[in-house]
Amino acid sequence: xxxxxxxxxxxxxxxxxxxxxxxxxxxxxxxxxxxxxxxxxxxxxxxxxxxxxxxxxxxxxxxxxxxxxxxxxxxxxxxxxxxxxxxxxxxxxxxxxxxxxxxxxxxxxxxxxxxxxxxxxxxxxxxxxxxxxxxxxxxxx
Numbered sequence: 001x002x003x004x005x006x007x008x009x010x011x012x013x014x015x016x017x018x019x020x021x022x023x024x025x026x027x028x029x030x031x032x033x034x035x036x037x038x039x040x041x042x043x044x045x046x047x048x049x050x051x052x053x054x055x056x057x058x059x060x061x062x063x064x065x066x067x068x069x070x071x072x073x074x075x076x077x078x079x080x081x082x083x084x085x086x087x088x089x090x091x092x093x094x095x096x097x098x099x100x101x102x103x104x105x106x107x108x109x110x111x112x113x114x115x116x117x118x119x120x121x122x123x124x125x126x127x128x129x130x131x132x133x134x135x136x137x138x139x140x141x
Contacts, residue, residue: 003090004051005097008059010041012049015056019080048101050081050094057082058094062102071108079112079121095128 008016017033024033041047044065050058061077076098081090102110113136114121 001052001088003057003093005094006049006051007101008047008049008056010038012047012056013037013041016047016049016059019056019059019082020078023078023080048094048098050085050090052085057085058090060094060098062098064105064107067109067111070111072106073109073111074102074105074107076110076112091124092128 013034016037017030020037021028021030021033028036037047040061044063046062046064048060048062049056058079058081060079063075063077065073065075067073076095079091081094099110110130111133112125112130114125
């Protein structure tokens, strides 16, 4: 199988939203997700996509910032690969493409969060060379 990787613009919101919704276990409505994703595109955010022919089968948000301890940084967010495509090396291929893409944009480091109970992602990120630096805390206002 040959896959295509590219940066998606706002016109892909309708295709991105159902994939991100699967990550949230339907905790956030599709309309609210679309609204939030549209707003994200107006911030320091890009969305990378994986295509099998013309079908979007994976996404990864990319948040950019500069951190005092790691320099210009990117944070992959809402990483999702459709279930039928998992376990075949596509995630590794996708992240290799992302590493190359963000390096060309001047990024010096990559940081990310993953849910505590998402054990398969932990294994994947360890295999990608990530280490645990700290804890992620959240407080809803």
